[in-house]
Amino acid sequence: MPGSLAPRLTAYREAAEGRATIRQYPYQPLPPPPRLRGVIQIDPEKCIGCGACATACPAKTLVFDRERARLVYSVTRCIFCLLCVETCPKGAITSLREYEILVEKTPTQVVKHEPARCIKCGRVYASKKLLEEVEKRVKRKLPHLKTCPLCKLEQAAMITAMRVLRARQAYRKR
Amino acid sequence: MKLAVEGLKKNNVEYIETTRTQLKHVVENILSDKECRLSTCLAYDGRGIDGALHVAYIFTCHREGRHIIVDVPVDPATASMDSLYPLTGSPACTWCEAEARDLYGIKFRGNPWKGRLVLPDTWPKNIHPMRKDAPRGKPPVEPEKALKKKPRPGIPLGPYHPALHEPEYFELHVIGEKVVDVWYRGFFVYRGIEKLAEDRFLYHQVPFLAERICGICGFVHSTTYCMAVEAALGIEVPERAKYIRTVLLELERIHSHLLCTAAILHTVGYDTGFMHIMNAREEVMDAAEIITGNRKTYSANTPGGVRVDIDESMARTILEKAEKAVTKGVKLAREYAELDEVKTRLEETGILDRKDAWKWGALGPVARASGIDIDMRRDKPYAAYENVEFEVPVMDEGDSMARYMIRLEEALESLKILKQVLKDLPKTPLRAEGQDYKPFHVGLAASEAPRGECLHYIITGRGKRLWRWKIRSPTYNNLALLPNLLVDRPLADAPVILMSIDPCFSCTDRVILVELDKGRRRSVSLARLTRP
Ligand code: SF4
């Protein structure tokens, strides 16, 4: 096949020049690129347990458990988009240069926070650190922070109901 | 309440509201312009908006870069209307209407596609998964159903087959060596992405989902989605973001085209060529990795801009790498196409002439290899394409060889675009600040994916969620015409013709893995439907 001779030679040349693409992987790992988006790490010191990252997470990998005031990250569902890193107001999340997640024990990261209990019903509704942070930002004590949103709603409803009652009484008296 | 469509006008999209009785008239009017043809159609559940189910037909007038949306309300009580298939005659029309029927339970009178398309045959009749009131939380009960008898012995190609890289099922009926009929069944990997996004995702999280529609050209989907949101909400994207999108889009096009040519060589049995081209392609993957930290899933898009920046030294490295990949990949691919064993398999196989290509709705390289001069980048410039100069290669042969060669030409053009774009990136911020999310706005965006025109249609909803998100990937149209190409061809050519379309099944199916009993197949001959 004389017509095909030139390309065939090219193929041989190419084969001879080809670069070796196989490495002895676990002993000779591939250096990851500088902008690698790898497994994330949450700094328990910096994290205040606001749950913003959990709201932002598209894959619902980061979950904020309000009843126990803890942040749970299970790496197997992470899509490495780093929206959490972008979102965290405290810069508590960093992306590691770690990409080998197919290991026997899948690492799950749990950041436990000191729970804040509602002074009315006793339910855990946030982390203490978050409440402290809020007070620090507004630079004064906020007593209404000590009740959970549900109790607050109840309280608000009560107040409204009282108002309605009073208004009605006032109307009747007239 | 009415949908807000102001965002569309700026994008050269016409929005026509009509009624069922008027529809035929309106469409005839649109189609009287020979440059316009039906791109796709979609249904959405408007019962939470104005009390009706809706069907929207999207037309593309390619050369003017104009889109027309024709919106028709359908009474939910009867949920039926006339099909547009008799009017348009494009196989993609039978598909999109069958999809609307499966997912929304709207009947189209006159649509020849009788069986299920997207849903498995065993899916209960009265559950329409995309409607807003579809039951959730438990899998639907499967009814008992008799196995359909096969009408004729056929040669199965798929759902898992060495010539197919993804699950799709073709049944080729042969007489001797010649294919006489093709039975097609797809959507084995219908993952419900659209529903997932509507239910669980906030609008700015969807780009990450959009990117996972396709394993090859994911970025084009996230870009098109972002453009649709930007159109709907009137967000101005900074210039620099547009340029960076262009860079990534073109890198994607290069690696997709090299992959396709390599895969064609693999299909004809020349694996040496496959290896060498894939080796050359690695450079592009590296370039993308340098910019985004990942070879393929870039996670670089967000409505209103991009999340990565390119500095000068980076730009130089990327260009170097892209140049290396393209010059080497194209040179090798061209030479290998001269080998007798490759040439004889590609030349004159699967000829698609211009008339059929247009009528059957061919897009992208498939259309351009058949002499149809369309390219969304030029016809309706998005990203930074209005500021760069490039040519749209067109070939007239229409055979597998032309589809192979045209991709190489396009890779060279992509390199040209990259050079211009990377020369001076405008110095603006990367993202538009201050986005205002408004419910019930419509957005439509089109882009030129490596496989052709890619459409995303969105309706924004309450609570920063989407009401409807429709994706029309180019393979949706190209695959629908494929059975026409296989008929009257030798059986041995089938895999090559298939590969030369460069089908991407997952992005067509794009929608929870549904287990399908292989014996329970609903066979509809698309070939018989569409053969002239
Ligand atoms: S990287 Fe993305 S997917 Fe992973 S935890 Fe962060 S936000 Fe979630």
Ligand code: SF4
């Ligand atoms: S956003 Fe930051 S501070 Fe808030 S819970 Fe997540 S890691 Fe902690």
